[in-house]
Amino acid sequence: MADNKLVKEITAMDEDFAKWYTDTVIKAELIDYSSVRGCMVIRPYGYAIWELIQKELDNRFKESGHQNVYMPMFIPESLLQKEKDHVEGFAPEVAWVTHGGNEKLEERMCVRPTSETLFCEHYKSIVHSYRDLPKLYNQWCSVVRWEKTTRPFLRSREFLWQEGHTIHSSAEEAKEETLRMLNTYAEFAENCLAMPVVKGEKTEKERFAGAEATYTIEALMHDGKALQSATSHYFGDGFARAFDIQFTDKENKLSYPFQTSWGCTTRLIGAIIMTHGDDSGLILPPKVAPIQAVIVPIAQHKEGVLDKAFELEKALKDEVRVICDGSDKSPGFKFSEYEMKGVPVRIEIGPRDIENGQCVLVLRHNREKRVVEINNLVAEVKKALCDVHTALYERALKNREDRTVSVTTLDDFVKTAQESDGFIKAMWCGDRECEDKLKELAGVTSRCQPFEQESLDGKCVCCGKPAKKLVYWGKAY
Amino acid sequence: MADNKLVKEITAMDEDFAKWYTDTVIKAELIDYSSVRGCMVIRPYGYAIWELIQKELDNRFKESGHQNVYMPMFIPESLLQKEKDHVEGFAPEVAWVTHGGNEKLEERMCVRPTSETLFCEHYKSIVHSYRDLPKLYNQWCSVVRWEKTTRPFLRSREFLWQEGHTIHSSAEEAKEETLRMLNTYAEFAENCLAMPVVKGEKTEKERFAGAEATYTIEALMHDGKALQSATSHYFGDGFARAFDIQFTDKENKLSYPFQTSWGCTTRLIGAIIMTHGDDSGLILPPKVAPIQAVIVPIAQHKEGVLDKAFELEKALKDEVRVICDGSDKSPGFKFSEYEMKGVPVRIEIGPRDIENGQCVLVLRHNREKRVVEINNLVAEVKKALCDVHTALYERALKNREDRTVSVTTLDDFVKTAQESDGFIKAMWCGDRECEDKLKELAGVTSRCQPFEQESLDGKCVCCGKPAKKLVYWGKAY
Numbered sequence: 001m002a003d004n005k006l007v008k009e010i011t012a013m014d015e016d017f018a019k020w021y022t023d024t025v026i027k028a029e030l031i032d033y034s035s036v037r038g039c040m041v042i043r044p045y046g047y048a049i050w051e052l053i054q055k056e057l058d059n060r061f062k063e064s065g066h067q068n069v070y071m072p073m074f075i076p077e078s079l080l081q082k083e084k085d086h087v088e089g090f091a092p093e094v095a096w097v098t099h100g101g102n103e104k105l106e107e108r109m110c111v112r113p114t115s116e117t118l119f120c121e122h123y124k125s126i127v128h129s130y131r132d133l134p135k136l137y138n139q140w141c142s143v144v145r146w147e148k149t150t151r152p153f154l155r156s157r158e159f160l161w162q163e164g165h166t167i168h169s170s171a172e173e174a175k176e177e178t179l180r181m182l183n184t185y186a187e188f189a190e191n192c193l194a195m196p197v198v199k200g201e202k203t204e205k206e207r208f209a210g211a212e213a214t215y216t217i218e219a220l221m222h223d224g225k226a227l228q229s230a231t232s233h234y235f236g237d238g239f240a241r242a243f244d245i246q247f248t249d250k251e252n253k254l255s256y257p258f259q260t261s262w263g264c265t266t267r268l269i270g271a272i273i274m275t276h277g278d279d280s281g282l283i284l285p286p287k288v289a290p291i292q293a294v295i296v297p298i299a300q301h302k303e304g305v306l307d308k309a310f311e312l313e314k315a316l317k318d319e320v321r322v323i324c325d326g327s328d329k330s331p332g333f334k335f336s337e338y339e340m341k342g343v344p345v346r347i348e349i350g351p352r353d354i355e356n357g358q359c360v361l362v363l364r365h366n367r368e369k370r371v372v373e374i375n376n377l378v379a380e381v382k383k384a385l386c387d388v389h390t391a392l393y394e395r396a397l398k399n400r401e402d403r404t405v406s407v408t409t410l411d412d413f414v415k416t417a418q419e420s421d422g423f424i425k426a427m428w429c430g431d432r433e434c435e436d437k438l439k440e441l442a443g444v445t446s447r448c449q450p451f452e453q454e455s456l457d458g459k460c461v462c463c464g465k466p467a468k469k470l471v472y473w474g475k476a477y
Numbered sequence: 478m479a480d481n482k483l484v485k486e487i488t489a490m491d492e493d494f495a496k497w498y499t500d501t502v503i504k505a506e507l508i509d510y511s512s513v514r515g516c517m518v519i520r521p522y523g524y525a526i527w528e529l530i531q532k533e534l535d536n537r538f539k540e541s542g543h544q545n546v547y548m549p550m551f552i553p554e555s556l557l558q559k560e561k562d563h564v565e566g567f568a569p570e571v572a573w574v575t576h577g578g579n580e581k582l583e584e585r586m587c588v589r590p591t592s593e594t595l596f597c598e599h600y601k602s603i604v605h606s607y608r609d610l611p612k613l614y615n616q617w618c619s620v621v622r623w624e625k626t627t628r629p630f631l632r633s634r635e636f637l638w639q640e641g642h643t644i645h646s647s648a649e650e651a652k653e654e655t656l657r658m659l660n661t662y663a664e665f666a667e668n669c670l671a672m673p674v675v676k677g678e679k680t681e682k683e684r685f686a687g688a689e690a691t692y693t694i695e696a697l698m699h700d701g702k703a704l705q706s707a708t709s710h711y712f713g714d715g716f717a718r719a720f721d722i723q724f725t726d727k728e729n730k731l732s733y734p735f736q737t738s739w740g741c742t743t744r745l746i747g748a749i750i751m752t753h754g755d756d757s758g759l760i761l762p763p764k765v766a767p768i769q770a771v772i773v774p775i776a777q778h779k780e781g782v783l784d785k786a787f788e789l790e791k792a793l794k795d796e797v798r799v800i801c802d803g804s805d806k807s808p809g810f811k812f813s814e815y816e817m818k819g820v821p822v823r824i825e826i827g828p829r830d831i832e833n834g835q836c837v838l839v840l841r842h843n844r845e846k847r848v849v850e851i852n853n854l855v856a857e858v859k860k861a862l863c864d865v866h867t868a869l870y871e872r873a874l875k876n877r878e879d880r881t882v883s884v885t886t887l888d889d890f891v892k893t894a895q896e897s898d899g900f901i902k903a904m905w906c907g908d909r910e911c912e913d914k915l916k917e918l919a920g921v922t923s924r925c926q927p928f929e930q931e932s933l934d935g936k937c938v939c940c941g942k943p944a945k946k947l948v949y950w951g952k953a954y
Binding site: 040 | 509510511512513516517518520524525527528544545546547548550551552553555556569570571572574575577578595598599602603614618621623634635637
């Protein structure tokens with residue numbers, strides 16, 4: 001049947017998950033490639049998802065007192081170099097601007113890979129007294145990191161993100177902020193992306209360049225690989241000292257302030273795809289679906305069908321992001337197209353339905369059909385969207401639980417990692433050597449030290465010495 | 478009086494308008510400088526204005542069927558070079574990325590100065606049939622142009638903007654789009670920025686690199702200089718031919734499509750400042766004022782005053798962007814601070830007012846005081862904001878009319894230009910030589926050939942040959 005052309009064009013997940021992923025981002029028209037290697041064109045449907053993500057997060061940031069700003073996209077080399085760890089972490093992967101017009105620049109500048117240094121310079125200019133604190137800033141922008149291997153949304157040379165940068169008079173306040181924003185990300189991931197996450201702290205090895213502590217939310221994808229979905233960093237007063245930012249405190253003494261930064265990126269779109277998608281393409285969580293419901297008229301050439309379909313669209317559109325597809329493509333083609341695009345709810349309406357005052361809702365994620373009264377359509381569609389959100393969350397949680405294994409011996413650890421992908425929970429002594437060894441033997445990295453600690457055993461899974469922490473390990477995107 | 482410290486720190490407009498401008502953008506906390514020469518830090522108050530501009534425009538774009546996308550920020554040199562006029566116009570003022578990490582790039586890339594070439598490459602990839610047309614795309618991003626002399630908002634090496642890029646099956650449709658978007662900008666300028674504009678077409682000399690026609694809205698600033706506030710370009714099929722974009726039309730023939738682009742930038746913030754501001758600082762049009770009304774309690778140590786002030790804030794906040802400043806600064810200091818920031822309406826409330834069930838509204842632009850009933854406050858504040866918008870528009874229109882002079886002789890033209898800044902209306906034969914000569918003799922450029930043509934005289938003001946067009950001339954930012 002030609003109607004399934006679109007779906008037939010994508011590789012099955014089980015056959016080749018990576019290929020399924022790239023097929024899906026292209027066929028669902030989220031991105032296009034261009035001659036700018038490692039960068040992507042984000043197409044309207046993909047960008048609309050990002051706009052919904054932005055709106056949800058931006059509201060949350062503003063409600064908690066944050067303000068948006070915009071910093072220059074360039075960082076002079078000397079400015080990047082002010083904080084030692086930071087420059088070591090980022091310098092190898094930045095793009096350098098060396099010429100402006102026809103002239104060579106006196107000092108080369110990189111395109112921002114992140115903006116700590118610019119925020120620090122600005123804070124030095126505007127923070128003088130405890131009365132100037134805290135500053136709770138955020139910016140939405142694009143950043144560049146010169147990656148060797150790239151994949152749409154997951155790892156690209158340019159990506160879109162938000163970066164929060166805050167500065168406080170006390171360490172306590174900055175630490176609170178770091179965790180507040182991590183919790184904001186976790187709540188958002190669960191309530192808007194229907195994506196369960198593990199909250200925890202990164203090990204020293206995995207920390208952000210220049211941070212005293214890095215916190216993360218880690219999600220598990222359909223294929224069992226982990227995806228770091230957002231991070232929040234506590235800087236202590238390290239950047240303030242490097243940039244000589246000081247303020248007069250309430251006791252009239254000069255003090256160094258404390259800083260944080262936190263960010264998430266268009267990578268979240270990759271997370272959505274790999275958390276919820278299936279062999280028919282995307283499945284979008286309703287809260288960030290650009291089209292939440294599509295009306296497909298059946299036998300639309302028959303009198304009254306198209307009119308009725310557009311009438312339903314009108315009835316729904318104040319409360320639901322809905323479209324009615326009255327084009328001359330066949331219903332089967334439309335089914336396939338909107339399944340590929342992951343529209344959570346399809347509404348079918350034909351002559352018989354109209355006679356009976358009914359229509360049929362079809363849920364994208366499990367093809368469940370619901371015959372509903374037209375008179376009650378708005379409430380039924382809203383209920384269906386809620387149900388879909390819950391079902392997606394629960395399915396993803398079950399996938400994570402099914403793929404999470406606790407181990408207490410090194411043999412089991414390596415065997416588990418070799419047999420299938422997923423989270424491995426195991427105890428760790430805290431030493432970098434064990435972390436490196438587990439990577440070497442089992443090909444996994446530490447994903448996080450979860451806030452919800454358990455004790456599986458008193459001993460490190462690797463060296464047998466006393467364990468300090470339970471750690472989630474896994475292969476990661 | 479120490480209360481006027483802030484205002485005293487800014488230069489008077491009549492003394493030095495340029496200095497007044499930079500004093501104002503700094504003291505009103507719109508921007509900060511940084512070590513990135515020619516770029517600016519847009520601070521929360523400045524960025525909030527931009528967010529309101531974005532919201533208003535984005536709604537208008539979406540209502541007229543446009544979709545947002547995101548293109549890479551880099552353009553490979555070979556791609557930039559595909560359209561001859563375009564590369565000649567932009568190549569001298571771009572920033573070049575030559576290295577990624579530690580490696581020299583095989584081909585250098587510029588940071589986008591504008592994205593026609595990227596959109597063309599993408600259109601070539603996705604446009605094949607008349608069914609794929611039109612594409613009505615827009616993107617919000619930052620662009621870079623390596624300017625030698627820069628001024629905050631008006632001319633900076635990096636600025637924020639939106640760039641619309643559309644592609645159509647017919648020239649007529651593309652021409653309609655070009656004018657539709659120009660009208661959208663004009664309506665927005667008048668209804669949201671309270672800024673009257675002259676709509677018209679640029680002369681060939683002032684056209685966008687690669688365009689067949691460039692349309693503009695021109696505003697006149699308080700000092701009599703013109704500011705090009707937004708432009709809309711019709712490209713014909715020139716870019717399509719250069720990039721070999723072809724589609725199968727309804728007659729099954731291969732055809733070249735027709736394109737447009739249109740944009741406006743953070744420069745609009747400069748336009749707002751220079752259209753409405755005065756010697757006390759900013760005056761913001763209510764529609765894009767981050768704070769539309771500020772409540773300043775008088776004698777706030779007296780019982781009940783602060784409570785009442787916050788009660789008013791609560792009553793207003795669903796309908797008005799309002800804050801209540803309950804800080805321990807003096808009322809006089811607060812008056813001065815919010816005047817500097819251009820808050821359109823101030824609400825004063827003290828013990829006597831509370832007794833009388835009244836409060837006092839003070840309009841920023843003319844200091845008019847209105848004693849209003851607290852019971853009727855929401856309606857009164859909303860009415861005041863409407864009145865302010867109208868008054869600002871009319872004041873700006875009067876400034877433009879007072880500074881617009883029609884002349885018919887070259888002597889008068891030069892004398893008028895020398896005596897004071899403003900628009901000069903004069904007839905023109907259409908020849909580039911006369912345009913150049915008027916610039917040389919009088920220091921003005923052609924701003925636009927207005928849609929509303931009049932005939933002042935049958936002859937070109939410069940050469941005396943038969944005139945083709947009435948043109949607005951002026952000095953420009």
